[in-house]
Amino acid sequence: MTTVEDRPLPAPEAELEYAAALERDAVQLRRIVDLLQRVDVDDPLLLDVAEELDALSEHLENPVETVTETIRNPGWRHDPVSGVENAIAPPIILESQPDGSVTAGVEFGLPYQGPNSFVHGGISAMVMDHVLSAATTPKDGPIFTAQLTVRYHRPLPLFVPLTVVARLKEREGRKIWATGEIVVDGKIAVSAEGLFIQPRPKAAR
């Protein structure tokens, strides 16, 4: 089987072009997921779409990286919340603010629906986990969520611009607490508090 190592490395310009193409692929896949939520279930077009998607998957199957290779090459461009190359990410683009907080703007569509016309609560929790952890992430290594408490104050509507904010609250050795909110129309809809822990160095485990 061909592995990533066996393949010749692309020239740097080509690599940039491929990364841009992967981002475009993710955009189109998100669009397909969204459109599939809207199409009538009795539309015969769905048969053609299934054929075309089958063919596309077959086309991709051959050169695709194996799971272990993917695990060895993590990166924020792939993560399920802000990963621009990951079609299941909304994606939420984070911005670090001068005061150390992290902010993000996002608008959710139908693929993220929970109760009728509102965002699924698990999606809100995932966003909070991600943005809180971004507000705590030290420069020198990974950090893990140890606890996450989410409070749902009011339903989060679909198709409305939302603002997400998170900030570091307290640090004690390897333990870091952060808080944050998802705000809609100036009102807090979801708030969260999390404890994040920098894992012990491997040698100390």
Ligand SMILES: CCCCCCCCCCCCCC(=O)SCCNC(=O)CCNC(=O)[C@H](O)C(C)(C)COP(=O)(O)OP(=O)(O)OC[C@H]1O[C@@H](n2cnc3c(N)ncnc32)[C@H](O)[C@@H]1OP(=O)(O)O
């Ligand atoms: C603009 C910015 C862009 C950047 C984007 C980046 C976004 C990134 C987004 C990515 C987001 C992805 C986010 C994700 O998805 S992270 C994935 C989800 N989380 C996990 O999988 C974590 C699983 N758990 C573990 O790995 C370990 O248990 C951890 C590492 C958490 C601790 O194991 P470790 O062996 O290190 O711990 P220790 O035993 O030495 O204890 C140390 C201290 O901690 C205290 N303690 C331990 N556990 C808990 C607990 N549960 N509650 C309360 N306290 C706890 C403990 O009492 C002790 O306190 P003290 O006695 O010292 O006072």
